[in-house]
Amino acid sequence: MLNQSLVIARKEIVDGLRDVRSVIASLFYALMGPLVVGLVSMAHPGGTKPGSSVAVLVGMMSVFTLVAAFVGGMNVAMDMVAGERERRSLLPLLLNPVRRGSVVLGKWLAVSLFAVAGLVVNLSGFALVFATAGLPVKVAWPGLLLVMAFGLFPLPLFATSTQLLISTVSRGVKEAQTWLSLIVFLPMGIGMLLVFFPAARQVWCGFLPVVGQQLQLELLMNGGKVQLLQPIALGCATVTLALLVLLIAANRLQRDEIIHGN
Amino acid sequence: MIKVLELGKSFAGRPAVRHLSFEAPDGAITGLLGSNGAGKTTTLRMICGVLQPDSGSITIDAGNDPLGRRRRVGALLDHTGIYSRLTVRENLVYFGRLRGMPPKLLMERVDQVLSILGLESIASRRMAGFSQGERMKTALGRAILHSPQNLLLDEPTNGLDVPTVRSLRDLLRRLRDSGTCVVFSSHVLDEVRALCDKVVVISSGSLIAQGSPTELCAKAGTASFEDAFIRLTCQPENCSC
Numbered sequence: 038m039l040n041q042s043l044v045i046a047r048k049e050i051v052d053g054l055r056d057v058r059s060v061i062a063s064l065f066y067a068l069m070g071p072l073v074v075g076l077v078s079m080a081h082p083g084g085t086k087p088g089s090s091v092a093v094l095v096g097m098m099s100v101f102t103l104v105a106a107f108v109g110g111m112n113v114a115m116d117m118v119a120g121e122r123e124r125r126s127l128l129p130l131l132l133n134p135v136r137r138g139s140v141v142l143g144k145w146l147a148v149s150l151f152a153v154a155g156l157v158v159n160l161s162g163f164a165l166v167f168a169t170a171g172l173p174v175k176v177a178w179p180g181l182l183l184v185m186a187f188g189l190f191p192l193p194l195f196a197t198s199t200q201l202l203i204s205t206v207s208r209g210v211k212e213a214q215t216w217l218s219l220i221v222f223l224p225m226g227i228g229m230l231l232v233f234f235p236a237a238r239q240v241w242c243g244f245l246p247v248v249g250q251q252l253q254l255e256l257l258m259n260g261g262k263v264q265l266l267q268p269i270a271l272g273c274a275t276v277t278l279a280l281l282v283l284l285i286a287a288n289r290l291q292r293d294e295i296i297h298g299n
Numbered sequence: 300m301i302k303v304l305e306l307g308k309s310f311a312g313r314p315a316v317r318h319l320s321f322e323a324p325d326g327a328i329t330g331l332l333g334s335n336g337a338g339k340t341t342t343l344r345m346i347c348g349v350l351q352p353d354s355g356s357i358t359i360d361a362g363n364d365p366l367g368r369r370r371r372v373g374a375l376l377d378h379t380g381i382y383s384r385l386t387v388r389e390n391l392v393y394f395g396r397l398r399g400m401p402p403k404l405l406m407e408r409v410d411q412v413l414s415i416l417g418l419e420s421i422a423s424r425r426m427a428g429f430s431q432g433e434r435m436k437t438a439l440g441r442a443i444l445h446s447p448q449n450l451l452l453d454e455p456t457n458g459l460d461v462p463t464v465r466s467l468r469d470l471l472r473r474l475r476d477s478g479t480c481v482v483f484s485s486h487v488l489d490e491v492r493a494l495c496d497k498v499v500v501i502s503s504g505s506l507i508a509q510g511s512p513t514e515l516c517a518k519a520g521t522a523s524f525e526d527a528f529i530r531l532t533c534q535p536e537n538c539s540c
Contacts, residue, residue, distance in 0.1 A: 125377065127380070129375075297341075
């Protein structure tokens with residue numbers, strides 16, 4: 038089963054990388070945050086005091102990063118199931134002796150790679166901007182690594198499983214595009230809410246995917262001390278939810294409408 | 300060998316296939332014949348194990364679980380569905396790997412199939428912009444790559460030029476002579492008559508008649524196969540025209 042999933046993942050990665058427009062769009066989304074923060078810091082070189090526009094933008098870094106985790110694999114996810122249905126290549130794939138769970142797993146592995154790559158590009162971009170612009174960010178390295186490994190990197194896995202589910206229930210790329218573009222507002226909306234309404238922060242929110250990552254990133258950016266268990270618990274909750282959504286996607290792929298709907 | 304017994308399938312309460320039973324033996328070409336919407340494609344999809352029947356059973360070479368059925372058949376259904384950003388060879392290799400073919404055997408079979416279908420010269424080209432015939436040939440290659448004992452084809456000559464249709468017919472005859480069970484659906488009566496050892500006529504999801512083209516003509520009391528098809532499918536109780 039895993040072998041077939043790896044075969045599917047490998048093909049999807051090759052296929053996805055050859056879709057140059059989609060790769061460029063994902064790169065642009067990933068670098069949007071660092072570009073905006075970099076440009077504003079160049080325009081206001083002295084504005085690094087607390088409450089200044091640059092300080093607010095640094096606070097918004099977490100929102101840009103969460104969005105990057107969601108959009109890195111979005112185009113590929115859209116193409117993988119909804120696109121396959123539209124191009125009528127899903128039926129030939131399902132004609133093979135492959136369990137539908139393996140199909141979903143393979144596609145998820147591939148799209149997750151794109152999403153994680155988008156996140157890495159985003160974080161690298163921010164690292165570069167912070168290093169060159171001299172922004173007032175004091176990040177503790179052990180905490181950063183902890184949050185990245187356990188808290189942040191499971192987020193694209195959750196994002197891609199959600200995107201694959203949407204791609205599975207959509208009849209074509211256009212329908213998937215409509216829903217997926219709305220999904221991007223999830224991290225954006227939650228991020229904005231937490232930035233502008235601090236009262237919304239509760240302890241239990243720290244264990245919720247998206248909200249938890251936002252809070253962890255903010256804590257880091259403000260030089261706070263990250264507790265060991267918090268990112269690990271958050272990562273476990275995020276991966277569990279991702280797998281649950283993936284199971285629902287595999288279940289949806291079993292339905293007659295997937296074939297007959299074409 | 301494919302055995303279909305009392306097969307039934309409905310979509311949203313509308314029956315697509317009703318109490319359909321027939322047998323497609325090894326070493327023979329069996330044609331599924333019917334008007335548009337008769338239930339041919341739904342039947343082939345159920346045989347392949349991608350749609351679950353509501354009732355009845357399907358047995359392929361003594362196995363009847365959907366995954367096992369998919370393992371025992373090669374199929375080209377409905378549309379070609381090839382990947383346009385992959386080359387012809389990459390398309391074939393991908394599906395061979397999915398079927399778990401050993402790498403050495405896979406590469407040998409890919410070369411053989413490319414040669415059989417005359418695709419060697421374009422094997423390394425990405426498939427975007429390929430003609431319908433080239434896509435169809437590649438999809439056909441995908442269906443026969445693993446040398447299946449049972450081959451299911453849904454209107455395989457759509458979009459093919461005359462020389463390719465002729466070479467496809469030769470290929471199907473060769474497969475039949477080597478013992479393969481070939482089932483294909485078509486609207487083209489001349490093609491069915493020329494190729495099929497046995498014809499299963501379906502109308503509104505039900506079996507109307509089965510036998511060799513000559514037997515069907517005798518049953519309908521007509522000299523031409525076309526007249527026989529019209530007469531059999533346009534009985535008051537079967538008519539879908």
